[in-house]
Amino acid sequence: MTLHCAWIGFGKSTTRYHLPYVLNRKDTLHVAHIYRRHQKPAEQEPQYQGIHFTSDLNDILNDPQVKLVVVCTHADSHFDYARQALEAGKNVLVEKPFTMTLAEARTLYELAARKGLIVTPYQNRRFDACFLTTKKVIESGKLGEIVEIESHFDYYRPEAPTNPGKPQDGMFFGLGVHTLDQIISLFGRPQHLSYDIRSLRNPANPDDTFEAQLFYGRLKAIVKTSHLVKIDYPKFIVHGTKGSFIRYGIDQQETSLKAGIMPGEPGFAANEAVGQLEYVNDAGETVREEVASETGDYGRVYDALYDAILHGKENYIRETDVLTNLEILERGFAQPSPATVALTK
Incomplete structure (x- = not known):
């Protein structure tokens, strides 16, 4: 079984700390979409062939195959993008810091609980x-x-x-x-x-x-x-x-x-x-x-999320740990x- 993933943001975080590990796990993970506001030549590099790049966020939010959305943007946009993805029925992984405030983090966890979804930070x-x-x-x-x-x-x-x-x-x-x-x-x-x-x-x-x-x-x-x-x-x-x-x-x-x-x-x-x-x-x-x-x-962050999303196993990081940290x-x-x-x- 493959976990279909999509990224919001295509900066250094995505290209250096996420995609190299995901692209090395082709048996379990698939990169379906990458959202960025402006397309650049880097998208044509060989390792990114077959990935759909888009400047329309709805391509991610409305794709029923996508079960995990990864937010790799500036911290002040983490909350809004994560909220939109959760409301669209997606599990969400968010780069650090998870949110700008403790109150925002609590809001995301409450929304995820109501939706029966996982939201979690990338504590690699x-x-x-x-x-x-x-x-x-x-x-x-x-x-x-x-x-x-x-x-x-x-x-x-x-x-x-x-x-x-x-x-x-x-x-x-x-x-x-x-x-x-x-x-x-x-x-x-x-x-x-x-x-x-x-x-x-x-x-x-x-x-x-x-x-x-x-x-x-x-x-x-x-x-x-x-x-x-x-x-x-x-x-x-x-x-x-x-x-x-x-x-x-x-x-x-x-x-x-x-x-x-x-x-x-x-x-x-x-x-x-x-x-x-x-x-x-x-x-x-x-x-x-x-x-x-x-x-x-x-x-191993992605291995844990694969097991949590597709097999119902416990996530690699507890909500209480995340809230204590923030x-x-x-x-x-x-x-x-x-x-x-x-x-x-």
Whole structure:
């Protein structure tokens, strides 16, 4: 059985982070339509042959074969396009950030529930190799009770031309939406939050630097991004009552995609990073292990949606996780930073 899909938008998100994985799954997924307001020569590239490009959104909304619509436009149009697709009876996958506000997200979930449909964000970084490796170590139990996890996604890009925008255009919404989601997927909804959100390179721009601390009883999760880091931190640092784990290096899928190496091709996302695990076992002995990288695959988002839409399986991301993530992002700008806030249940 094939899941017929359509895209709204044909920018970098669609061409780099979605279509390469979908076109590598021809046995289960079919790209029926791509909507864009203006046609361009890229549509004639060999990998897009056989796809119907259109500037009429109704070609998607009125096609009874299309069961999944993917919204890959600027964030301020996500809500409207997703709402139209749901009202037309389509399941919907939305690029990050899911919506501009928590209220919009709740509205979409309520509409989807009334229609018996799925609406969900594209949290592809749940399937980063570095995160999957760290998750496997945590779930192994070798570290005991986790008391601290630190997640970094840093750059060294000191120049920042003036480009004013809204909070949704900054790094907390743009990248924090992913790194916060990884923590939420592991530990759920925190009780307290601490924020430090700043624009260090150019004060006229939205934030480029943030640190969020999420508190879960004894556990503290730290999520950080900066554009002024010349020497890499570990990607993940995890401490538990029985030991510690450190993992350097980010997932290489994006690196391969930027280089034109596609999923299924030799060398795609090649990742030789090795994590260092040290813990005390049940015999009281210190054990040191090297942990090979898990295989990252953003296409697993589509595998999960295929099973959810056509076979009724549980979606890969819970509604409560999505709403918690957006609430954390939104609350970050509700007061001057730095700040500490409490979340209600």
